[in-house]
Amino acid sequence: MSPYLLQILANAGLTGAVVYVPLLARQLGASPAQLGLMVGGYQGMLFLSSTLFGRWAEFADRKRFVVAGLIASTLAISAHVGVRSLPGLFLVRLAAGMCAGVFPAALIAYFYEHNDRLGRFSAFGAMGWAVGALIAGAVASGHIFAASAVVLGLAAVVATVGLRSQRIPLQQPFLDVGVFRRNWRLYVSFLLRHLGAFSVWTIFPVYMVDLGASRLWVGVIWALNPLSQFVFMNLFERFGEKNLIRAGLIVSIAVFVAFAFATDYRQLIPIQIVLALSWSCLYLGSLKQLMRRNTERSTAAGMLSSTLSLAAVLGALLESVTGAFGYRAVMLVAAGFATAGTALFVFFPESDSDSSAASRERPENAGE
Numbered sequence: 409m410s411p412y413l414l415q416i417l418a419n420a421g422l423t424g425a426v427v428y429v430p431l432l433a434r435q436l437g438a439s440p441a442q443l444g445l446m447v448g449g450y451q452g453m454l455f456l457s458s459t460l461f462g463r464w465a466e467f468a469d470r471k472r473f474v475v476a477g478l479i480a481s482t483l484a485i486s487a488h489v490g491v492r493s494l495p496g497l498f499l500v501r502l503a504a505g506m507c508a509g510v511f512p513a514a515l516i517a518y519f520y521e522h523n524d525r526l527g528r529f530s531a532f533g534a535m536g537w538a539v540g541a542l543i544a545g546a547v548a549s550g551h552i553f554a555a556s557a558v559v560l561g562l563a564a565v566v567a568t569v570g571l572r573s574q575r576i577p578l579q580q581p582f583l584d585v586g587v588f589r590r591n592w593r594l595y596v597s598f599l600l601r602h603l604g605a606f607s608v609w610t611i612f613p614v615y616m617v618d619l620g621a622s623r624l625w626v627g628v629i630w631a632l633n634p635l636s637q638f639v640f641m642n643l644f645e646r647f648g649e650k651n652l653i654r655a656g657l658i659v660s661i662a663v664f665v666a667f668a669f670a671t672d673y674r675q676l677i678p679i680q681i682v683l684a685l686s687w688s689c690l691y692l693g694s695l696k697q698l699m700r701r702n703t704e705r706s707t708a709a710g711m712l713s714s715t716l717s718l719a720a721v722l723g724a725l726l727e728s729v730t731g732a733f734g735y736r737a738v739m740l741v742a743a744g745f746a747t748a749g750t751a752l753f754v755f756f757p758e759s760d761s762d763s764s765a766a767s768r769e770r771p772e773n774a775g776e
Contacts, residue, residue, distance in 0.1 A: 411515065411519045411571075412532045413532075413566055413570070414478075414515060414566055415515075415532040415535075416539060417536065417562055417563035418511070418515075418560065419533050419535075419536025419537050420539035420559050421485065421540065421556045421558075421559035421563060422504075422540065423536065423634075424552055424553075424556040425540075425544075425556045426540070427540065427541050427544035427626070427627065427630055428549070428552045428553075429447075430447070430613045431613055431614070432497065432549075436494045438494055440728065441731075443614075444724040444725060444728035445498075446494075446497065446498050447501075447606075448720070448721045448722075449502050450720075451718075452717070452721045453505030454713070455509070455714045455718045455721060456506070457509025458509035458513060458713035459509075461710065462512075462513030462706050462714070463706070463710060465513060465706040466576070466704055466706045466707055468575065469575050470517060470576075471567070471573050471574055474514050474518065474567045475567045476511070477508070477511025477512075478563045478564035478567055479561075480507035481504065482557050482560040484503045484504040484507040484508075485504060485556050485557040486553070486554070486557040487500045487503065488500050489553045509717070512713050513706045513707075513710030514706055516695070516699075516709040518571065520699050526692060526695050526696055527642055527643075527645030528641070528645065530637075530641045530688075530692055530695065531638045531639075531640075534637035534641060537631075537633075537637075539559075539631075541628075541630040544630070545628055545630070546627060588711060590701060590702065591697075591708065591711075593752060594653070594753070595711065595712070597753035598690070598712070598749070599718060599719050600746070600748045600749030601656075601657055601745065602715070602720070603723045603726065603745050604723065604726070604744065604746050605660070605664070605723065606719055606720040606727075607723040607726040607730060608664065608723075609723070610723060610731075611738065613630070616630075616673050619670065619671070619672055621673035625673060632680045632681065633684045634684070636680070637684045637688045640688035641692050647693075648693075649693040649697040650693065651693070652690070652696070653753060654750075654753065654754060655686070655690075655693075656688070656690025657746060657750040657754075661747050662682070663682050663683045664739050665739070666679045666682070667739040667742075668739035694712060695712065726741065
């Protein structure tokens with residue numbers, strides 16, 4: 409039960425801060441370009457951290473990375489409490505990004521060694537995102553970061569007490585490009601889809617407010633996406649990975665187009681549910697494929713997290729350009745990038761020869 413509980417607590421603690429930061433930044437006088445730079449800086453540090461620590465966890469005790477990452481994240485989020493200026497907010501977001509990338513890949517790999525039900529595991533992560541969004545919507549502004557830090561601290565305690573040491577050292581050099589070489593089509597398709605998506609998420613809280621949503625409704629609408637993911641990921645566990653990935657990419661295109669033509673915040677409610685369906689398919693299918701095809705599971709999961717973060721950096725920069733042309737331009741350009749990712753995955757599929765020995769080690773756990 410501990411990995412499931414950790415998924416909820418860790419994601420809740422980090423998400424509460426993520427949802428509120430754009431609103432705080434605007435209160436501190438941030439322009440759209442500065443907001444994009446701040447989000448990009450956070451994700452840039454997350455990219456570096458996920459890549460480094462995801463690989464490092466292959467050569468040491470994975471539990472230590474989970475515990476250390478959660479403790480560091482608790483301290484980084486706590487540092488947000490005293491921020492009163494844009495430069496200060498920028499610095500603590502950089503620190504938070506570095507700390508938040510230490511533990512996720514190690515936690516995924518830790519779980520998969522004992523249980524291959526990635527749909528349920530991912531679903532609990534989505535539940536954590538929902539709880540974090542509700543924290544951001546319901547807790548008074550001055551206490552959001554403190555509440556998030558408490559949740560992360562509790563996660564660190566659960567990890568310390570509930571996880572066992574797990575060492576599965578690889579007989580290969582630390583610097584190795586094999587995982588990327590085997591899975592580059594998936595990573596690039598994922599990158600393109602999420603690059604456009606993150607240009608949307610960069611301004612999404614502000615977009616909801618400008619469509620008439622109160623701060624409570626911002627939290628509720630944001631939470632609707634991960635709450636729906638919790639349902640979908642449990643339902644989609646039994647489906648094949650390739651079909652899930654294709655469906656996730658194609659439906660994403662329709663979602664971003666729908667966002668472009670919303671005229672009231674209440675119209676975002678059904679779109680968020682369809683968005684949850686698309687993300688559940690894409691993320692679960694990608695994670696299943698990476699865990700099945702690679703013995704270096706922490707590395708593969710870390711690279712997926714790094715791909716998300718790289719897309720977030722590029723997406724924030726993209727928004728700083730497309731945002732000058734209005735919300736609709738941001739959404740339609742995102743749909744264009746999702747279309748490019750779909751085309752790459754559909755017309756240039758992975759070949760069977762790209763598979764690693766991992767697919768032969770655990771065929772009974774392939775999840776097909």
